[in-house]
Every structure is written in structure tokens, then in C-alpha cells.
Amino acid sequence: MVKVKELPREEYIERGHAACGGCGATIAIRHALKALGGNTILTVPACCMSVIQGLYPKNGLSIPVLNTAFMTSGAAASGIAAGLKHLGKDKEINLMAWAGDGGTYDIGIQALSGAAERQTNFIYTCYNNAAYGNTGMQRSGATPYGSYSTTTPTGKRQHRKPMARIMAEHGIPYTGVISAAYPRLIYDTYKKAKDIVGTRFIEIHIPCPTGWRYPTWDTVNMGKLAVESGAWIMWEREGDEYRFLGRSKLIAEGKVQRKPLIDWIKPQGRFRFLLKDPGMMAEYERGIEREWEIMKRLVGC
Amino acid sequence: MPKVVSVSGNHAAAWAARTAEPAVIAAYPITPQTTIVEKIADFVEGGELSSQYVRVESEHSAMAACIGASALGLRTFTATSSHGLALMHEMLHWAGRARLPIVMPVVNRAMGPPWNIWTDHTDSMSQRDTGWIQFYASNNQEVYDTVLMLFRLSEDPKVLLPSMVCLDAFILSHTFTPTTVYEHKEIRDFLPDYKAGHWKLDPKDPMATGNIAGPEYYYELSYAIHEGFEAARKLIPRVVREFEKHFGRSHGGFIDTSRCEDAEVILWAMGTMGEEATLAVENLRQQGIAAGSARLRVFRPFPVEQIQKLASKAKAFVVVDRSLSYGHTGGQATEIRSALYRGNNRIPVQGVVAGLGGRDVTQTDLEKLIQVGFDVADKGEAGPEIFYGLKR
Numbered sequence: 001m002v003k004v005k006e007l008p009r010e011e012y013i014e015r016g017h018a019a020c021g022g023c024g025a026t027i028a029i030r031h032a033l034k035a036l037g038g039n040t041i042l043t044v045p046a047c048c049m050s051v052i053q054g055l056y057p058k059n060g061l062s063i064p065v066l067n068t069a070f071m072t073s074g075a076a077a078s079g080i081a082a083g084l085k086h087l088g089k090d091k092e093i094n095l096m097a098w099a100g101d102g103g104t105y106d107i108g109i110q111a112l113s114g115a116a117e118r119q120t121n122f123i124y125t126c127y128n129n130a131a132y133g134n135t136g137m138q139r140s141g142a143t144p145y146g147s148y149s150t151t152t153p154t155g156k157r158q159h160r161k162p163m164a165r166i167m168a169e170h171g172i173p174y175t176g177v178i179s180a181a182y183p184r185l186i187y188d189t190y191k192k193a194k195d196i197v198g199t200r201f202i203e204i205h206i207p208c209p210t211g212w213r214y215p216t217w218d219t220v221n222m223g224k225l226a227v228e229s230g231a232w233i234m235w236e237r238e239g240d241e242y243r244f245l246g247r248s249k250l251i252a253e254g255k256v257q258r259k260p261l262i263d264w265i266k267p268q269g270r271f272r273f274l275l276k277d278p279g280m281m282a283e284y285e286r287g288i289e290r291e292w293e294i295m296k297r298l299v300g301c
Numbered sequence: 302m303p304k305v306v307s308v309s310g311n312h313a314a315a316w317a318a319r320t321a322e323p324a325v326i327a328a329y330p331i332t333p334q335t336t337i338v339e340k341i342a343d344f345v346e347g348g349e350l351s352s353q354y355v356r357v358e359s360e361h362s363a364m365a366a367c368i369g370a371s372a373l374g375l376r377t378f379t380a381t382s383s384h385g386l387a388l389m390h391e392m393l394h395w396a397g398r399a400r401l402p403i404v405m406p407v408v409n410r411a412m413g414p415p416w417n418i419w420t421d422h423t424d425s426m427s428q429r430d431t432g433w434i435q436f437y438a439s440n441n442q443e444v445y446d447t448v449l450m451l452f453r454l455s456e457d458p459k460v461l462l463p464s465m466v467c468l469d470a471f472i473l474s475h476t477f478t479p480t481t482v483y484e485h486k487e488i489r490d491f492l493p494d495y496k497a498g499h500w501k502l503d504p505k506d507p508m509a510t511g512n513i514a515g516p517e518y519y520y521e522l523s524y525a526i527h528e529g530f531e532a533a534r535k536l537i538p539r540v541v542r543e544f545e546k547h548f549g550r551s552h553g554g555f556i557d558t559s560r561c562e563d564a565e566v567i568l569w570a571m572g573t574m575g576e577e578a579t580l581a582v583e584n585l586r587q588q589g590i591a592a593g594s595a596r597l598r599v600f601r602p603f604p605v606e607q608i609q610k611l612a613s614k615a616k617a618f619v620v621v622d623r624s625l626s627y628g629h630t631g632g633q634a635t636e637i638r639s640a641l642y643r644g645n646n647r648i649p650v651q652g653v654v655a656g657l658g659g660r661d662v663t664q665t666d667l668e669k670l671i672q673v674g675f676d677v678a679d680k681g682e683a684g685p686e687i688f689y690g691l692k693r
């Protein structure tokens with residue numbers, strides 16, 4: 001793992017960007033871009049990142065950005081990838097789509113699936129804050145069971161889609177599932193992904209104080225607790241091989257105990273209905289256990 | 302050397318893509334456009350066209366992919382029809398507002414339900430306000446030539462707007478006629494390589510496009526698009542002239558007129574119906590009837606002055622639309638009336654809706670409608686809209 005002092009000094013997301021205080025997405029893009037470097041083209045659909053960039057005529061990202069419509073990041077990237085190939089620059093310029101969970105799990109899944117099936121040469125990042133942040137926290141296919149959102153005001157009654165597994169099953173060369181709470185792992189993951197040719201799907205769990213309803217200073221802790229409690233599992237698939245990553249690996253190998261789920265859930269206002277309803281809580285836990293079983297089977301441990 | 306090939310309107314469109322050599326083509330099949338994407342696949346896989354060909358999974362993605370490629374400063378092409386065009390709608394706005402000179406043949410086909418694959422202009426008419434230049438062609442050669450002219454027009458640094466050439470389903474798309482085509486090197490004097498001067502996605506000169514702009518900027522950005530259309534209005538006659546100089550052909554400017562100089566009644570129509578109208582006019586002229594026809598070739602930018610000029614000599618217009626804005630009238634009639642109201646010659650305009658969903662409109666039908674125009678001219682006012690040939 002990269003050491004903190006080895007991280008490149010260059011910044012590609014500038015001070016003065018427009019994210020909420022304590023936003024996990026800025027940690028994520030900051031370290032992803034440190035790994036990719038400035039020779040990178042970014043395409044961004046409607047999501048928090050379209051706001052975080054800041055207002056025209058300025059932009060808080062110091063790489064070229066094509067903002068595009070909500071459902072199109074996979075398709076817009078396909079066009080850019082084709083153009084880069086035409087120019088003979090597909091090996092020298094990195095191409096990344098940076099979309100939210102709504103733009104990935106829901107409205108953008110078709111274009112993304114198409115791009116992956118066509119073996120489009122790009123990195124697709126789904127930064128998953130588990131709701132539609134841009135429009136004020138409505139449910140998405142990534143919102144966890146039991147979570148409040150403005151369109152599930154008494155708690156969501158469906159589990160999250162296994163989006164990263166769906167992408168891995170496209171047969172793409174790299175799939176990674178990580179968290180904004182571990183910047184060095186973000187850096188290493190993008191460093192690795194950078195040198196792989198083809199569609200690379202990386203999902204980053206994004207603690208979001210505005211949506212999850214916890215204090216802005218607690219973002220890293222919230223991200224870590226999700227992993228430590230087992231609610232968020234970090235893994236990667238390179239070629240046909242699945243591996244657990246970071247803390248999730250230690251949990252899977254039985255080297256550390258999972259923290260109680262309640263430690264993660266309790267500080268978050270979005271789980272207030274779940275906390276009051278043991279039936280819902282049990283169902284949420286059942287979903288998490290099922291995820292672990294499937295992932296352990298895939299990893300082979 | 303130019304060669305004459307026997308092609309359908311769709312193959313003429315594919316040939317035009319081959320001649321223009323876009324860097325990237327992204328397209329999705331839909332009847333009756335399919336033979337365009339199939340022919341392009343043949344060209345690409347046969348090594349006759351070097352474009353990157355992205356076989357996307359939807360029309361929405363086709364336009365998004367064109368937008369991505371065009372934003373790199375590259376020539377891009379796609380084609381669609383009807384439901385495919387409707388699915389693209391969001392991205393048509395995006396391409397127009399991002400000022401990306403994508404060129405797209407649109408095979409005019411009816412919208413469902415019920416499913417109907419025959420010609421109807423309502424699909425492209427409903428894209429009027431998306432920031433796309435719109436041409437309508439009346440024969441296969443015109444389809445081919447217009448694609449080349451549109452690349453030239455769209456890629457002009459003062460214009461920088463996407464453009465579509467519309468062709469009637471089956472009547473053109475699937476009907477074979479001899480058409481003169483060229484190889485890429487033979488047209489480069491007329492159509493040089495596209496060089497994006499304004500901005501492009503380039504890590505050496507990083508710029509963002511499309512991030513949030515509030516009320517203090519949006520209006521000016523919209524007006525700049527309007528200026529692009531005004532620049533296109535100025536440039537269209539020059540592009541038409543230069544095309545004629547290079548290739549010896551013209552299909553008219555904004556409007557392809559026939560016998561309008563001394564016509565008392567002028568019949569307006571778009572696409573193949575406009576070509577049919579010239580035959581109707583010839584027949585009536587032989588009977589000593591002072592008829593003329595005007596085929597509207599360019600719908601955006603809308604040729605207001607040219608229409609006002611034609612009204613200065615005529616006594617009445619009959620405007621036949623193969624489209625209907627339900628609750629009002631056809632797209633052409635609405636716009637022609639608005640053009641005349643702004644001028645001094647507010648002659649009566651008889652609106653006619655005909656040929657929806659591919660119903661045949663014959664030369665005889667058009668002759669009858671011109672005769673109606675003479676009654677209108679006598680009365681000095683138009684009647685209610687005519688829903689011609691409607692069975693009730």
C-alpha cells in the first residue's frame with residue numbers, strides 16, 4: 001500500500017469546490033485523480049459531482065470535463081473512447097466516467113452495461129452515497145434496506161442491487177469495491193486500474209453527512225464503521241479472480257471481528273425507522289449476511 | 302473520379318458518411334433507417350471507411366456517444382428515425398446546446414401507437430427547438446449532397462451547430478435511383494478537415510463544458526446559439542453556391558421553387574411531396590393555370606424573408622403538411638403564417654394536413670389543392686384547415 005508521504009502532491013480538485021462540508025466524494029475523486037494524473041479526461045452525468053465542480057465560468061477540476069446527461073455516462077465515454085482510439089491516444093490519455101449510484105444502479109445501467117459489453121476502454125467510477133444527493137436524497141437502487149429517504153419516508157423496503165457483481169459478470173477485466181474512508185486504498189486501486197485495458201468498474205462507498213444525517217466531521221469514521229461492521233464489503237475481481245480487500249479481508253479471514261452493526265447504524269439519522277423496528281432490522285441484517293455468503297463463495301473462502 | 306451508383310436514399314446517406322469520413326460513427330437500427338447502419342457496417346468492415354463505429358445499445362446512447370466524440374473535436378455522424386429520434390430528444394438538446402457539429406440523416410417515419418413505419422414528418426417537426434439545423438431532401442442525390450453540405454455548414458466556426466437532413470421513409474429510404482458519389486479525397490477542397498477552434502477535451506488545455514450556469518449566463522449562452530443559426534442563415538447560400546461550383550449540382554437554396562415568378566397560387570410542401578408538387582404545377586400550367594410550387598428545404602434556420610418575398614407576388618398560399626401539431630395545425634403552416642404576419646404581404650394561407658402515416662398524396666391530389674388555392678385567392682381569405690383525404 002502506498003505511504004501517505006508517497007502520494008503525489010498534485011491536486012486536480014481545487015480548493016473552493018462546491019461540495020457540502022464533510023463530503024466523502026471529494027476525498028474519493030481527489031485520490032483517484034492523484035493516481036490517474038492530469039492526463040485524464042473525465043465525463044460526469046447529473047449528480048453531486050456536477051455541483052461540486054462549481055459554477056460556470058469556473059470549474060473546480062483541473063482536467064477536461066464533459067458534463068453529460070444523467071443516463072449517459074457509459075455512452076458518452078464510449079464516444080470519447082472511440083475518438084481517442086481514432087486519434088491514437090487511447091493508451092496515453094486516461095478516460096474516466098464519474099457517476100453517482102443513481103446514475104449507475106438506476107438510470108445509467110443500460111448505457112454502462114452496453115459500454116462494458118462493447119469492452120470500451122475506460123474506468124467507470126460509481127461513487128455511491130446511497131441516494132440521489134443532487135436532488136435532495138430520494139431513494140436509489142443503492143439505498144440500503146430500512147434507510148430513510150425523501151421518497152421512502154418510513155424506510156426503504158428493498159435491498160440494494162448487487163451492482164458491482166452485475167458489472168463483474170459482464171466479464172470486464174477489473175472490478176473494485178472500496179470506500180472513501182481509505183484514501184490510500186483508493187490510490188492503489190486506481191493505480192492498478194490505470195494500467196489495465198478495457199472496462200474497469202470501481203465503486204466507492206461515499207459517506208455523505210447531508211444524506212446520512214451525521215455530523216460533518218465524522219465522515220471517515222462513518223466510512224470505516226460501514227466496513228468494520230460488515231455493512232460494506234470491499235473486494236476486487238481481477239481477471240476471473242475475486243479477492244477481499246483491506247479490512248474486509250481481515251474480517252473474511254477471521255483475523256478481526258466485525259463490529260456490531262448498530263455501531264454504524266445508530267449515529268445516522270437516516271436509519272431512525274430501522275432502529276425502532278426489530279423486524280426491519282433483522283431483514284437488513286439478513287441481506288448483509290447474504291452478501292457475505294455470496295462474496296465468500298466467489299472469493300473461495 | 303466520381304462514380305454513379307444505383308442506391309436507395311439510405312445507401313446515399315451511408316455513402317455520404319463514407320465520403321465525409323467521420324472519425325466516429327455511433328448508431329442504432331430502426332426501420333426504415335436500418336439499411337444506413339448496415340451499409341456503414343459493410344463499409345467499415347470492408348475496409349472502405351476508417352471511422353470508429355460504435356454499435357451502441359440505444360439511440361439515446363448513440364447521440365451521447367456522438368457528443369463525447371465530437372467534444373474531442375472530431376467529425377461525427379449518426380442516423381435515426383421516428384421513435385429513435387424521440388428517444389434521442391434529451392441528447393438532441395445536449396448536442397445543440399454544447400455546440401457540437403454532429404450530422405444526422407433522419408428518415409421521417411410516423412410515431413406510434415399504432416406502430417406505423419411509413420412516412421410522416423411529425424417526428425422531426427417535434428424536434429424543432431432542440432438547436433438543430435433542419436434540411437428536408439426530395440431525392441437520393443439531394444440526400445447525399447446535403448450530408449456533405451451540412452458537414453461544411455455545421456463545422457463552420459461561426460455556426461457550430463448539429464444538423465439533420467430529413468428524408469421520407471420508403472419513398473426515398475428504400476427506392477433506388479442513380480446517384481453520383483465521390484471518394485473522400487475528391488471532396489476535400491469543398492469539405493476540409495474539421496478543426497474545433499472553440500474548445501475540445503484536451504488534457505493539455507483542460508476545460509470543462511456543461512457545468513452549472515445560473516440565470517446570469519444561461520440567456521447569453523442561448524442567444525449565442527441563436528447567433529449560430531443566424532450565421533448559418535448567411536452561410537447557406539454560399540455553401541450551396543460552392544457546392545455547385547465543385548460538383549455542378551444545386552437543389553435550391555432555402556426553398557426550391559418552381560414557376561413561382563408569375564404564380565397566383567403557390568403550393569408549399571416538404572420532402573418528396575414538394576417534388577411531386579412540381580409535376581402538379583407543370584400539368585396545371587399546360588391548362589393555363591398560374592400555379593407555382595415551393596418546396597421548403599430548410600426548416601431551421603427558418604427562411605422568413607424568402608417566404609415574405611414569395612408572398613409579394615402571389616395571391617394565396619396552400620401549405621400542405623405531412624405533420625400535425627394536434628390541437629393546432631401542421632408545422633410548416635404555423636411557421637409560414639408567422640413569417641407573413643411579420644411582413645407587409647399577409648396573403649391568405651390555406652393550411653392542409655395530408656399524407657399522415659404514409660398515406661399516399663398523388664399529383665392529382667396536389668392539383669386539387671392548388672385549385673382550392675384559387676378559391677381562397679378569390680375570396681381573399683383562407684378556410685378552416687383542410688384535413689385532406691380524411692375518411693370519416
Ligand SMILES: Cc1ncc(C[n+]2csc(CCOP(=O)(O)OP(=O)(O)O)c2C)c(N)n1
Nearest residue numbers: 046047048070100101102103131132133134
Ligand atoms: C433524465 C433526468 N432525470 C432526472 C434528473 C434529475 N436528477 C439529477 S441528479 C439526480 C440524482 C443523482 O443521484 P446519484 O446518481 O446517486 O448522484 P448524487 O447526486 O447522489 O451524487 C436526479 C434524479 C436529471 N437530471 N435527468
Ligand code: SF4
Nearest residue numbers: 020023048133208210
Ligand atoms: S449531498 Fe452528500 S455526496 Fe453530495 S455533495 Fe453533499 S455530502 Fe457530498
Ligand SMILES: [Mg+2]
Nearest residue numbers: 100101131133
Ligand atoms: Mg447518489
